[in-house]
Amino acid sequence: MSKAKILALLAIFPFAMLIQGLRGLYGQSAFISIFLAITIGPILYELLTLISPNNHRLKREDYARIKLVKTGKISLNPLHHLTKAEVTLSSVLAGLSSILATFMSPVGLTVLFGDLTKESQKDELKGSLMAYAVRDAIKNATYIGGTLIPLIALGVPTGPMSAGPAHPFFAELAAFGGATPRDVLLQRYSTPTIMLVTIYATIFAAFLAYFILIKYSKQLTRFVFKKVPAEALYAIFLAIVLVLAYNDAGIAGIFGSILVGLISATFVRNGVSIGILFMVLVAAPYLVGLLF
Incomplete structure (x- = not known):
């Protein structure tokens, strides 16, 4: 899916060595801080670019002017917003991705299937809308499946x-005793109870989030555009990542996250799909093992 396919292939092993090298320096197998460093890479790159005196011309001189299109009443029925093709494709790929997420990167799967969906449509707008629906379904499915399948089925x-x-x-869960977290759950609850609670919690959370987003999307969008500077959102997100990086590996984790973020952003800006970088993060121990 990368625009720069040769560069994407060449980036796999060096990026895996960078990740494993940082883990060796940390003395532990850090994951969350490196994952988030790849995520914020483009944002970090843009912020540091603005600091450079050579790029002062890129700074914004005035407020951005954004016009929100007037909309009528928005239906709460998701089938009114999605075509049959979008519902079918989202359901199938979400089910498949929830299983694959037990050993593959959720973000990588989201990017991969989203890009494949977009490229399958000749109409660019139709492809973008379908890809957005598919990515959102896969994102939710991989997070839920990637947690529940290892927990309940594998342990x-x-x-x-x-x-x-x-x-x-x-x-x-492991702290409660038992061979695996699965054993801990089964010792305390029956299988039907676990299934009912899981289904109930998933449906309730999805309904609540969907209702709020659809019902108040326009008001929330207007408030953010008018009252919250984009730089403030970037800074909050960056601060959260740095705190988690410090929690992972102290001061070294902060500088490691900055390094991973800048290198990943450089790859992405030169045509490498960010999904590849997330896949490399998951496979880094195996890839480096092939070299040594």
């Missing part, structure tokens, strides 16, 4: 989601 964290953002949950 151990096996993929990027369960070994990364959801790892504290697995570690907390």
Whole structure:
């Protein structure tokens, strides 16, 4: 999916060596801080670019002028916003991705299937809308499946989601005793209870988030555009990443995240798909093992 295919292939092993090198320096297998460093890479690159005296011409002299198109009442029924093709494709790819997320990168899968969907359509606007629907479905499916399948079916964290953002949950369950987190759950609750609670929590969370976003999307958008500077949002996100990096590996984690962010942003700006970088993050131990 990368525009610069040769560069993308050449970037795989050096980027894997960078990740494993930082983990060796940290003395532990950091994941979340490196994951977020790749995510904020483009933002970090733009902010540092504006600091350079050679790029003062890029600074904004006045407020950006944005016009919001008038909209009528927005239906809360998602089928009114999606075509049959979008619903079908989103459902199929979300189901497939939820399984693949047990050992593959959720972000990588989201980018991969989203780009494939977009390229399959001749009409650029139609392809973009379909890709947006597919990516959103895959994003939710991979996060949920990447946590629940390793937890309930396998009992151990096996993929990027369960070994990364959801790892504290697995570690907390393991602290109660038992061979695996799955054993801890089954000792305390029946299988039907676990299934019902999981389904209930997923539906309730999805409905609540969807209702708020659809019902108040225009008001929220207007408030953000009028009251919240974009730079403030960037700074908050960057600060969160730096705090998590410090939690992962102290001061070294902060500088490591900056390094990974700048290098990943350089690759992305030169045509390498960011999905490849996330896949390399997951496969880095195996890739470096092939070299040594």
